[in-house]
Amino acid sequence: MMNPDGxxxxxxxxxxxGCDLNRRWKKxxxxxxxxxxxxxESIKKxxxxxxxxxxxDLHGHSxxxxxxxxxxxxxxxxxxxxxxxxxxxxxxxxVSFRNSRFHYSKLQESTARVAxxxxxxxxxxxTLEASFYGY
Numbered sequence: 001m002m003n004p005d006g007x008x009x010x011x012x013x014x015x016x017x018g019c020d021l022n023r024r025w026k027k028x029x030x031x032x033x034x035x036x037x038x039x040x041e042s043i044k045k046x047x048x049x050x051x052x053x054x055x056x057d058l059h060g061h062s063x064x065x066x067x068x069x070x071x072x073x074x075x076x077x078x079x080x081x082x083x084x085x086x087x088x089x090x091x092x093x094x095v096s097f098r099n100s101r102f103h104y105s106k107l108q109e110s111t112a113r114v115a116x117x118x119x120x121x122x123x124x125x126x127t128l129e130a131s132f133y134g135y
Contacts, residue, residue, distance in 0.1 A: 002035045012060060022059070025115035040116075047120050054084070054124045057112045061129040067092075068099035070127040072117040078102065080123045094135040 001007065005016040014020050021036050028036040046052060061068075069085040081102055089097035104114045117125045 002039065004035070022057075022112060023110045025112045026110035043116065044120070047122070052120065052122050055113075055116055055122060055126070057125075057127045059127055059129050061131050064099060064129070065131045065133055066096040066099055066135045067094050067128060067130040068096045069101075070104075070113060070129065071100070071102040072104060072114060072123075072125060073102045074123055084124060085126065096135075 002021050003011070003013075003015055006012070006014050006021075009016055013022075015033075017032070019033065021033060024033040024036045025040060028040055030037045043052070043055070071081045071085065074081060082100075085095070085100045086097050089095040089100075104111070108114050109118075111127065113125045113127045116122060
């Protein structure tokens, strides 16, 4: 859990200081965003020692139904980033491949999936969104 101080006070998206921690992955601050800073440092260290091929960031979604993925789009070869979400949607009816998206906007460049995808060049970095309301 990346947001223990916020969750204990009823925030599911922001830290106790009101910071959306999923928008701090590009350049996390060691003092202001310690959970993100040290998680990212751990992932970077591990990726120097091992070939990291898959990262998944779990989120709750407050608007859409089902579970679905956000991934990153490799313009040269789009298929590898779509295989896992597609296969999972075929074996679990609660996962919607149709609702999954594989692009990002400028506003999302500091999310975990985009920051780690760009920095570490891992093609299978996802955010799995699961609806608060079911499928």
